[in-house]
Structure formats: structure tokens, C-alpha cells
Amino acid sequence: MIDTWLSEVGGPLLSGPPSHLSGTETEMNQHVTAETGDPITAEPTGSQDVVRLVDLKRRFGATAALDGVSLTVKKGEILGIIGRSGAGKSTLIRCLNGLERPDSGEVFIEGREISRLGERELQPLRRRIGMVFQHFNLLSAKTVEENVALPLKIEGRPRGERMARAAELLQLVGLSEKARAYPASLSGGQKQRVGIARALAARPALLLSDEATSALDPETTRSILALLKDINSRLGLTILLITHEMEVIRSIADRVAVIDAGRIVEEGAVWQVFANPESEITRSLLGGIRPQLPPEIASRLAEGEGAETILRIDVAGEAARRPLLSELSAGVPGPFRLVHGGIDHVQQQPVGTLFVAIPGADAGHLAKVTTFLKNREARVEVLGHVASPV
Amino acid sequence: MSPVLFELLLRSIWETVLMTGASGIISLVFGLPLGLALVATDRGGIAESLWLNRILGAIVNGFRSVPFIILLVALIPVTRLIVGTSIGTWAAIVPLSIAATPYYARIAEVSLREVDHGLIEAARAMGGNRWTIIREVLVPEALPGIVAGFTVTLVTLVGASAMAGAIGAGGLGDLAIRYGYQRFETSVMVAVVIVLIVLVCGIQWIGDRLVARLDHRT
Secondary structure: OOOHHHHHHHHHOOOOOOOOOOOOOOHHHHHHHHHHHHHHHHOOOOOOEEEEEEEEEEEEEEEEEEEEEEEEOOOOOOEEOOOOOOOOOHHHHHHOOOOOOEEEEEEEOOOOOOOOOOHHHHHHHOOEEEEEEOOOOHHHHHHHHHHHHHHHHOOOOOOHHHHHHHHHHHHHHOOOHOOOHHHHOOOHHHHHHHHHHHHOOOOOEEEEEOOOOOOOOOOHHHHHHHHHHHHHHHOOOEEEEEEEOOOHHHHHHHHEEEOOOOOEEEEOOOOOOOOOOOHHHHHHOOOOOOOOOHHHOOOEEOOOOEEEOOOOEEEEEEHOOOOOOHHHHHOOOOOOOEEEEEEOOOOOOOEEEEEEEEEOOHHHHHHHHHHHHHOOOOOOEEEEEEEOOO | OOOHHHHHHHHHHHHHHHHHHHHHHHHHHHHHHHHHHHHHHHHHHHHHHHHHHHHHHHHHHHHHHHHHHHHHOOHHHHHHHHHOOOOOOOHHHHHHHHHHHHHHHHHHHHHHOOOOHHHHHHHHHOOHHHHHHHHHHHHHHHHHHHHHHHHHHHHHHHHHHHHHHHHHHOHHHHHOOOOOOHOOOOHHHHHHHHHHHHHHHHHHHHHHHHHHOOOOOO
């Protein structure tokens, strides 16, 4: 039963345009709109972008919440947007379903520009975009199943269909036995599962997650993220999530965009951004989960000569799969020792950061070491020297 | 207490119940939408319209600032227009309703305003329109407060209806003044007070039970 249902999720949108619809993009758009009155199902042929943002700007008084954001989300991918509080994440995600209107710029959802649509035109469109909230936003006066079925009630579906769908979704999120309970009796994780089930009820093409795990403890966070990942891979559902936790990005996102002061400062495949963060803000956000030079060593670093030179070596992907350190000791003879670091796996890709101390290294030896490593696609940075061995 | 007085007491109870019940229902029917309108038209509301909000607010405040005994007399022409007479129980229902409606609207407004804005946003994100938000979110979520507020309004109406004797509406208050106070029938006074206590406690008890049943917030 679940299998048949799974294949339906996403509706006509995820399974591509119906075969009887042919002709140009414009014709198809008109056709679908006229026939179903459901504008978002009109997907331009060839476009795999569920979301495309072009130079989005939004100011609140003197502060620019969004200062020229351009971004695309491809069908079936999980894009994570990370930033500090007040970086513009919430404004950005709310522009995608028209809860917030940009001052300028364009928001394309399935190829359709929505930022100038009226509230009435946005309503059918929002039914195709599920949203999960940090504080769950479940209705306290409705039972769990009524909460899950609410999007269908809004769509005007008959009660029997709504309840059947709610039962399927509660089974999917593992809360069938709580169908008749009220949200107040649920734990935070259970509430968010209900929130996710509700967001999926109307078979959305896109799921927006607004800090969905920020109010949850680490263990519950993991299970909620696993559920989202599972939904993404089983249903092919496109997910855009915003978070301030790099751990969330690392767990489930395919691509990450880092937002700071209303601008996307960095964007790319998660493992690549983890391996080679370019902006200061990204490095800072990664600080919590990537190896950092221990503070007691960092505080002793100095310029010039010293007993030991501290090197930072970053490797990722292919470079991290080779026996780099044994190659180094064979290629450039001389002692070195590992001070701190390790290899992590992000999106099944090894991403490593190693802090290495080279005793009594002169400039010539150091140059040889760095050249040797760089030739093997490692990134090397001489952090400084310490007067006595650490 | 003589059988005649007892009969008078029974009639007065009925009149008080009638005045309270009828004006209570009328204040609910008009006060709840008025409270909704006050919340919806306010800044950031689902139908923001500040000028309308200001006008509605001014009307509500206007009626609420007039003492009921004055309203009772001042509304006599209106009462005559609606009921055909300005004397009697039904005539008292008009000023009672007109006084209770803005009162209840304010109480309902407070409950409606307490509904978490995130819930309204969730309903909007689901594609709900204003009507959906009112029907599925605002009213159900505020229902415990709406019912509790209605209980308060009914109790207030029991008290206010005592003044309606001034226009010959009868009721328990009128009985207590004319027989208990002016004719020194202490037994009538005592009986009226006991009946009023029972009545008010009964209303409050039913209201509290209902609220407990409706409230799933914790």
C-alpha cells in the first residue's frame, strides 16, 4: 500500500508533465493552467530547477535582510542554507512561498515567477509547497490526524480521503498510534514528525524546512534528519532547509549555500565546502565540527624561527584516499608528528584536516614539504612556529 | 415567605434568566465577529485595515465607557424602535445586548490575539485563505478563552439585569429592591441573594467545565 502511495507522492509534478501535453513551454503553461487551475504543475520542459531566485532584495528599515540573493534548487536535491541568526535565512525561505515579498528580484517556483502574485493566486501554489517549522506550529485544538489532514481540508478534499491520507502519512513518520492524540501530549520529536507528515499531506513538489530541528535535542535531531533524508530519497522530494547548525547540513544536505548579511557568500557541494571553505563566515560556522588547532597550541604560535613548525594540511576526495603521510615521509625524509586532526566523511567523501608539527624545520625543508603535499592535491598552510615542542 | 411572594420570586428568576440568556446569545453572535474584526484589521492582522480598526475600536470604547444605567435610559428610543415598547423584560434585552456586545468583543479579542502567530503563518503556508484561518485556526485555538470570556459576560449580565428594573423589566434585582429593600421583606432579599449566588456559581461551573473539555493546549 505504501509503495503505491509513494509512487504518487509529488503528484504530476514529480512524475513530469503529462504525455498529452506537448508543444512549447508557453503553450503548455497555458494549457495546464487553464485545465487544472493549478499553476505550479506547469513545469517548463527541460528545466530541472524547482526553485530559482534572481537577485532577491528585501529591506527591513535600515537593514538589508536580503541583499541580492541568487540561487537555484534542483529537482530532488536537498539544499541547505546556513547562516547566523539575522543573516536573512528566514526572510529568504519565506520569499519562496510568498509569506514574505521581496522588494526586488524574482522568485521562480517550477519556472513560474511568483513574487508579484496576489494572495489569492499564491494560495493554490502554496499547497504545492510543504513547510516545516522550528516550533512545529501544530494546532492545539486538533488531533494529530486532523493536523496532518488540514492541508487537504484546505484543498477541499472529502473527509474519507483526508483521513486515509493522514493514516498513511502517520504510518510513514511512525506515529500511527498517536492519530487521535492531541499535540500537547507529544514530545518535541513527535510533534515535528507530525509537522513533517502535515507538510507532505498535499503531495508537495518542494519541502521548506525552517530550522526544523533547532528546538530539538541532538538525538531527536538525528532521527528527524534521517526521516527527512529518507523522504527525500524515497519520494524524490526536493528539500530546501535553513539552519544555523553545520551538523544539519553535514547530515543531509547535498549542496550548501552560506548566507551572511543577506548575501550568499559561498555555495557548493557540501563535502567540497567542508573541505575548502572560502569565506571567513563558513570557516567560523564549520568551527564546531571540523578539527581546529587546540587553543593551547594556537595561543603559542609565533612568527619566525622556533623549535617546531605547525602545518595545517587539508585533504578531500581523491587526495584523502591516498597514503599521503607515508608518501611524505618517503618523498621528503625527515621527522614530523601529528598534533591534531582527523578524517571525516561527508557525503561519502573523505574530508580531512591534519595539524602536523615538524621539528627544527628550516625554510628549505619546509618548502620541500609544502610543495610535495601540494603536488598531491593537499592544501597546506604554515600556521607558525612554537618555541618549545607542544 | 408567602405563596404570592414565592410566585413572584419564580417569575423574577425566569425574567433574569431570560434577560441574561437572550442578551448573552446576542452578544455572542455579534461580539465574536466584532472581536475577530478587531484582531483581523489590526496591524499585522489577516485583514489589516487600520482605519477600520480605529473606527471599530472607537465604537466599542464609546459604548463601554457609558455606565449601564445611563445606557439603559439613553437607548429608550432605540428599544422602542426594535421591540415596540420601552418597558418590560424584552425591552431590557435591547440595552443589555448593546452593552454586552462590545464588552464581549473585547474579551474575545484578547483570546483571539493570544493565538500564536506561527499557527496563522502555518495555515497561510498551507494555502489557507482568511476564512480558513478564522475557521481552522483563530476560533478553534482561542475557543477555551472565548468560552471562558462568554462565562464572564453572562455573569456580568446577571448583575446588569438587576438594573433593568429601572425600566420595569422585572427580574431578581427589581424584586430585591422593591420587596426586599423598600418593603422590608428580609426573606425576599435573602432568597434573591441565594438564588443569584446559585445562578452565578452554576454559570461559572458550567463554563469552567466546558473550558476544561475544550482546552487541549497543555
